[in-house]
Amino acid sequence: MKVSIIGAGNVGGLLALRLLEFNLGEIVLIDIAEGLAKGKALDLEDCSAVYKYNSRIKGSQNFEEIANSNIVIITAGFARKPGMLREELLKKNALIVKDIALKIKEFSPQAIVLVVTNPVDILTYLVLKITKFSPKKVLGVGLNLDTARFINLISKELNISCSEIEAMVIGAHSETMLVLERFSFIKGIPLSQFLDQDTIKRLKEETINRGAKIVSFYGSGSAYFAPASATAEVVKAILKDERKSLCVSSYLEGEYGLKDICIGAPCILGKNGREKIIELELNPSELALFLKSADSLNQQKEILKKDGLL
Ligand code: NAI
Numbered sequence: 034m035k036v037s038i039i040g041a042g043n044v045g046g047l048l049a050l051r052l053l054e055f056n057l058g059e060i061v062l063i064d065i066a067e068g069l070a071k072g073k074a075l076d077l078e079d080c081s082a083v084y085k086y087n088s089r090i091k092g093s094q095n096f097e098e099i100a101n102s103n104i105v106i107i108t109a110g111f112a113r114k115p116g117m118l119r120e121e122l123l124k125k126n127a128l129i130v131k132d133i134a135l136k137i138k139e140f141s142p143q144a145i146v147l148v149v150t151n152p153v154d155i156l157t158y159l160v161l162k163i164t165k166f167s168p169k170k171v172l173g174v175g176l177n178l179d180t181a182r183f184i185n186l187i188s189k190e191l192n193i194s195c196s197e198i199e200a201m202v203i204g205a206h207s208e209t210m211l212v213l214e215r216f217s218f219i220k221g222i223p224l225s226q227f228l229d230q231d232t233i234k235r236l237k238e239e240t241i242n243r244g245a246k247i248v249s250f251y252g253s254g255s256a257y258f259a260p261a262s263a264t265a266e267v268v269k270a271i272l273k274d275e276r277k278s279l280c281v282s283s284y285l286e287g288e289y290g291l292k293d294i295c296i297g298a299p300c301i302l303g304k305n306g307r308e309k310i311i312e313l314e315l316n317p318s319e320l321a322l323f324l325k326s327a328d329s330l331n332q333q334k335e336i337l338k339k340d341g342l343l
Contacts, residue, residue: 039105
């Protein structure tokens with residue numbers, strides 16, 4: 034198996050480490066910054082020797098190295114600064130991601146593409162439109178991170194292991210995401226039997242604001258430990274054909290009453306990428322919020338169209 038990571042920054046570098054741990058085969062790290070990918074690859078290679086991983090890793094500035102990848106992951110681009118919304122990265126990251134999408138199409142046309150760069154939903158849409166790959170093969174990663182954040186907060190609140198908790202976050206990976214307590218359970222028992230409504234509301238808000246809170250502490254750059262782990266979870270589900278349900282952003286063609294949009298919903302992931310979209314039975318107020326989240330993505334689409342990027 035071969036996995037290529039475009040962008041050897043905080044998320045890309047740490048993701049490479051996580052993937053080495055899976056012993057998947059070959060990892061390629063690409064970055065435009067001279068020496069960065071090569072340096073990180075050598076550093077990571079030394080980890081292999083310590084931990085006895087068998088995967089090989091190579092760093093390069095040359096996109097030809099991604100040829101014949103099973104998966105290409107895009108983590109290249111700007112991260113937000115304190116006080117910024119992910120959407121404010123749209124124009125400059127769209128330029129970067131468009132160029133990368135063309136290179137993926139040229140050098141690794143059979144690959145499954147995972148987009149991590151923010152704002153992730155609209156950039157997933159952009160990659161899909163540029164590459165014209167199957168919608169099953171172009172996915173955005175972000176909501177399984179938000180789900181992990183909600184689970185972590187519930188676990189801390191109740192002092193119950195994360196492994197006992199199931200949660201659901203759908204919509205855009207932005208402030209408009211829907212943290213769905215109605216689809217969140219502890220060993221099959223609804224969350225509302227463990228926590229009162231005020232506490233659930235607080236934990237939902239903390240989940241939505243978690244990324245911004247981390248950015249405000251870092252002062253420059255955004256979260257990368259959990260994002261790298263969440264992306265690795267998606268890579269593993271696909272490469273090991275786990276048929277696992279994870280929330281990812283993908284192209285809808287009528288599901289949830291939406292068309293021509295990439296937005297987050299639970300999907301079964303396996304060797305073909307997205308094997309199936311799961312349609313939750315949302316109640317009217319949940320559906321209204323989901324459509325509002327979709328609306329914000331349609332507005333971003335219009336911005337890209339106006340700028341000639343779509
Ligand atoms: P970073 O600044 O540490 O790394 C970005 C890297 O991209 C840099 O090394 C830069 O040289 C490289 N790069 C820029 N243009 C490139 C190009 N055309 N080709 C190859 N490499 C290029 O940023 P970090 O923290 O790794 O974040 C990367 C992106 O991931 C940001 O857009 C951030 O917002 C996003 N992100 C998304 C998350 C999600 O859940 N979807 C979570 C965390 C971050």
